[in-house]
Amino acid sequence: MPPPSIYRINPIRDLAFAIEFMKEPVGHHSPGLQRILHVFRGEPLTDKYVLVTVTPHKKWQLARLSGERGKPLRRLDTFYSCLKEAERDVFRRRWKEATGQELVLPQQAEI
Amino acid sequence: MLTITGYPDRIYARPGDTIRFMVSCESEITYRADLVRIICGDDNPDGPGYKEEELQSDINADYQGRKQHIHAGSYVSVSDARPLRALDSFTVQAFIWPTTPLKGKQALISKWDAASNSGFALIIDETGSLAIDIGGNGAIERVSVGAPLQLKRWYRVGAAYDAASGTVRIFQIPMLAVPDIADGGTKEQRLGVRMGSNRAALLFAAMPGDKPSGLDFYYNGKIDGPVITSRALGEGDCEALIGQTPQRLAFDIVGRWDFSKRMDSQIACDLSVNRLDGKVVNFPTRAMTGWNWTGEIMNYNEDPSQWGAIHFHDDDVYDAGWESDFAFTVPAELKSGIYAARLRGGGDEEHVWFTVGPAPDEESEIALLLPIASYMAYGNDRLGMDGGGAELLNDILNVINPHEIFLNDHVEYGGSLYDAHSDGSGICYSSRLRPLVNMRPKRQGTLGGFGGSKLWQFAADTHITDWLEAKNFKYDVLTDDELHDRGYQILAPYKVLITGTHPEYWSTEMWDAFDAFRQRGGRIMYLGGDGWYWRIAYHPEFPGIVELRRTESGVRAWPAAPGEYYQSFDRRQGGLWSRLGRAPHGLVGVGFAAQGFDISSYYKRLPDSYKPEAQFVFEDVDDEKIGDFGLIGGGAAGLEVDRSGGELGTPPNALILAKSENHTNTYLMVPEEFLETAPGLGAEEHVNARADMVFFTMPNNGAVFSVGSISWAGSLSHNGYQNNVSQITENVLNRFLDSSPFTAD
Numbered sequence: 120m121p122p123p124s125i126y127r128i129n130p131i132r133d134l135a136f137a138i139e140f141m142k143e144p145v146g147h148h149s150p151g152l153q154r155i156l157h158v159f160r161g162e163p164l165t166d167k168y169v170l171v172t173v174t175p176h177k178k179w180q181l182a183r184l185s186g187e188r189g190k191p192l193r194r195l196d197t198f199y200s201c202l203k204e205a206e207r208d209v210f211r212r213r214w215k216e217a218t219g220q221e222l223v224l225p226q227q228a229e230i
Numbered sequence: 231m232l233t234i235t236g237y238p239d240r241i242y243a244r245p246g247d248t249i250r251f252m253v254s255c256e257s258e259i260t261y262r263a264d265l266v267r268i269i270c271g272d273d274n275p276d277g278p279g280y281k282e283e284e285l286q287s288d289i290n291a292d293y294q295g296r297k298q299h300i301h302a303g304s305y306v307s308v309s310d311a312r313p314l315r316a317l318d319s320f321t322v323q324a325f326i327w328p329t330t331p332l333k334g335k336q337a338l339i340s341k342w343d344a345a346s347n348s349g350f351a352l353i354i355d356e357t358g359s360l361a362i363d364i365g366g367n368g369a370i371e372r373v374s375v376g377a378p379l380q381l382k383r384w385y386r387v388g389a390a391y392d393a394a395s396g397t398v399r400i401f402q403i404p405m406l407a408v409p410d411i412a413d414g415g416t417k418e419q420r421l422g423v424r425m426g427s428n429r430a431a432l433l434f435a436a437m438p439g440d441k442p443s444g445l446d447f448y449y450n451g452k453i454d455g456p457v458i459t460s461r462a463l464g465e466g467d468c469e470a471l472i473g474q475t476p477q478r479l480a481f482d483i484v485g486r487w488d489f490s491k492r493m494d495s496q497i498a499c500d501l502s503v504n505r506l507d508g509k510v511v512n513f514p515t516r517a518m519t520g521w522n523w524t525g526e527i528m529n530y531n532e533d534p535s536q537w538g539a540i541h542f543h544d545d546d547v548y549d550a551g552w553e554s555d556f557a558f559t560v561p562a563e564l565k566s567g568i569y570a571a572r573l574r575g576g577g578d579e580e581h582v583w584f585t586v587g588p589a590p591d592e593e594s595e596i597a598l599l600l601p602i603a604s605y606m607a608y609g610n611d612r613l614g615m616d617g618g619g620a621e622l623l624n625d626i627l628n629v630i631n632p633h634e635i636f637l638n639d640h641v642e643y644g645g646s647l648y649d650a651h652s653d654g655s656g657i658c659y660s661s662r663l664r665p666l667v668n669m670r671p672k673r674q675g676t677l678g679g680f681g682g683s684k685l686w687q688f689a690a691d692t693h694i695t696d697w698l699e700a701k702n703f704k705y706d707v708l709t710d711d712e713l714h715d716r717g718y719q720i721l722a723p724y725k726v727l728i729t730g731t732h733p734e735y736w737s738t739e740m741w742d743a744f745d746a747f748r749q750r751g752g753r754i755m756y757l758g759g760d761g762w763y764w765r766i767a768y769h770p771e772f773p774g775i776v777e778l779r780r781t782e783s784g785v786r787a788w789p790a791a792p793g794e795y796y797q798s799f800d801r802r803q804g805g806l807w808s809r810l811g812r813a814p815h816g817l818v819g820v821g822f823a824a825q826g827f828d829i830s831s832y833y834k835r836l837p838d839s840y841k842p843e844a845q846f847v848f849e850d851v852d853d854e855k856i857g858d859f860g861l862i863g864g865g866a867a868g869l870e871v872d873r874s875g876g877e878l879g880t881p882p883n884a885l886i887l888a889k890s891e892n893h894t895n896t897y898l899m900v901p902e903e904f905l906e907t908a909p910g911l912g913a914e915e916h917v918n919a920r921a922d923m924v925f926f927t928m929p930n931n932g933a934v935f936s937v938g939s940i941s942w943a944g945s946l947s948h949n950g951y952q953n954n955v956s957q958i959t960e961n962v963l964n965r966f967l968d969s970s971p972f973t974a975d
Binding site: 146160161169176182 | 273274275276612614615616619621622625626627628629630631632635638639641652672674680681828829894895914
């Protein structure tokens with residue numbers, strides 16, 4: 120596994136990329152958004168967010184990995200019926216964990 | 231959570247063959263078994279839906295389930311014998327290269343009886359130091375060197391026990407001492423206990439314990455050149471045992487094992503006069519560089535004596551060895567296809583599947599060749615939970631499914647060729663004689679793209695069987711396992727051979743048989759991506775296990791170590807076929823170019839597609855854009871994609887009919903495609919990060935059509951099988967079934 124990114128997310132400078140992600144979480148991304156996602160998605164396995172299939176193709180539960188083979192993941196009390204919604208929610212959580220701030224989108228960028 | 235798992239003793243069968251089914255239930259439940267034929271293994275509600283056909287069979291019944299264990303952990307077992315039993319005073323010595331010295335107690339060489347606590351066990355103790363336990367009369371005494379071993383460094387270790395004086399001397403000598411690192415030492419101690427004799431087996435890398443196997447304390451690391459003598463030797467004599475046995479010590483040797491002999495076997499050869507050959511259990515890695523490897527030669531065939539190490543792992547597994555629950559003999563009238571014993575119980579469902587080929591002279595014109603070696607390579611992958619950077623690679627969240635949680639709870643089920651052993655070294659052997667819980671219908675894979683069906687390998691290949699059925703083509707299902715075993719003769723009767731979606735791993739025998747079909751007028755439809763990438767080897771004696779060496783270059787989950795590039799099973803150099811002089815581009819026109827696992831894309835037609843000789847491919851296809859839809863990532867070009875290139879070996883008569891475009895930047899070039907590190911290796915910038923659709927003719931009226939994309943088959947069923955991917959596939963298949971020569975008109 121590659122080492123974690125050393126890029127430090129700046130909640131002001133990088134806000135535009137968060138807005139971009141909220142519009143389309145999956146697929147083509149600008150280089151600026153890619154750089155943020157390398158931070159988020161490259162987090163170590165310990166406590167890494169994952170989705171657990173509850174009902175195939177329909178329902179998923181948020182969980183965090185133990186990071187150690189043989190040790191169970193930890194399920195959180197958050198469920199999704201849409202994978203893109205899950206992506207957005209996890210992005211928000213990681214944004215807060217990385218910057219210490221809630222991700223607040225400008226009103227016109229709300230989706 | 232899974233409650234039932236199982237595996238068949240064979241993966242392919244023909245009428246008259248008998249398959250045995252080994253089943254384990256997590257609790258003592260009654261389960262129901264039914265014979266089914268699998269048609270479409272995809273339960274995505276946006277697709278054609280899951281399809282299987284229930285069949286009458288004498289196996290259809292209720293069975294009482296029970297838990298069956300897998301005993302992971304490799305070791306060598308030398309049966310008890312008089313010379314070992316008679317040991318009173320002794321010396322034991324070996325070279326070791328520990329990979330997890332601080333894991334806790336690990337046995338190196340033991341002759342230990344757990345019931346009477348008698349015998350000896352040379353171990354790495356809880357502090358990471360060499361130690362020996364001597365037991366007798368119910369008492370155990372331990373002597374430790376008291377200096378932690380360092381990771382991945384060679385040591386000469388051993389112990390000399392003199393029964394008359396009751397003293398033991400143990401030694402741990404680094405082969406390359408380092409200033410200020412106290413990792414060696416000798417300790418001599420008089421014991422209060424006198425070693426008791428026992429009838430236990432002599433074991434390397436394990437000793438008796440409380441695990442269900444009856445053993446425990448499995449060792450991680452290499453052992454090279456273990457030797458046992460019948461008296462306590464001084465340091466001078468121990469050192470003299472390196473290399474040729476001096477004449478003065480010849481009569482003291484009880485056993486001297488040389489792991490560089492018969493490296494393709496599961497025998498540990500004893501070169502002593504006692505011939506105490508050991509049995510190698512659970513396939514630890516052989517043909518590993520030993521303590522004396524100079525680095526001057528890389529090929530063990532030139533001087534095997536430098537490859538005298540076996541690398542043991544506490545999670546190695548070969549044959550689960552379960553008792554069978556029932557057996558099925560393939561009746562003569564059963565048509566070729568993918569069949570399974572469907573097991574239901576405890577709220578769970580398991581498909582223990584196998585293929586049935588046709589009876590002799592009953593072949594269809596079309597054969598679908600399932601890539602079993604590639605299923606084994608990915609079997610029980612742990613990519614979603616502990617396999618590294620899957621989320622970063624895929625640019626989507628990892629989705630964990632019940633079978634992956636089960637695997638995490640059951641380390642003993644082993645991993646895939648994409649995983650690491652518990653000591654971090656790559657897994658280079660994979661067996662199907664254990665439940666491969668991800669190679670099942672309906673079960674999603676970490677690499678299956680965003681949303682959609684998210685299938686990978688076996689389940690994804692049923693998109694092809696589903697399409698063949700929907701289009702009423704009569705076809706047979708063969709496996710590359712059988713191709714390896716029986717060669718070209720199984721392909722010879724067919725007009726058209728269709729591949730699976732990801733036939734990545736090929737033994738030399740498989741490649742040669744496939745190429746013979748191509749050269750002798752066969753017609754090939756390569757409906758996948760990243761094919762013919764890695765060479766593998768099958769074991770010459772033991773069924774159902776393959777070997778891979780991930781040597782220089784290629785997309786690699788782990789690297790083979792220097793000097794360990796040659797396969798122990800067949801003596802050949804392993805690695806990328808393209809670096810062994812057989813690029814897939816020469817075989818099927820395209821080869822692995824880029825991979826990404828978020829969303830798939832589409833192809834655009836190229837000028838070659840309008841040439842008269844390619845007209846048959848695009849009959850009734852009006853679109854320029856091909857496959858901008860599908861169940862795997864949403865497009866026909868995706869996951870792993872292959873490009874053509876004359877410089878890489880694509881035949882000069884190949885028509886490049888279409889190429890994919892608009893891939894995301896998570897699609898990155900494979901490493902063997904670039905030399906210098908440079909920006910711009912993503913598909914948004916790199917011209918070669920693409921799939922090419924290729925057609926070319928071969929001598930003797932043969933032909934090859936390749937799509938170079940794993941996700942192609944996921945688009946076949948779109949819009950009730952009425953779409954341009956389906957139409958192109960059907961056009962090519964119909965034309966390939968027509969024996970007339972290919973002409974421009």
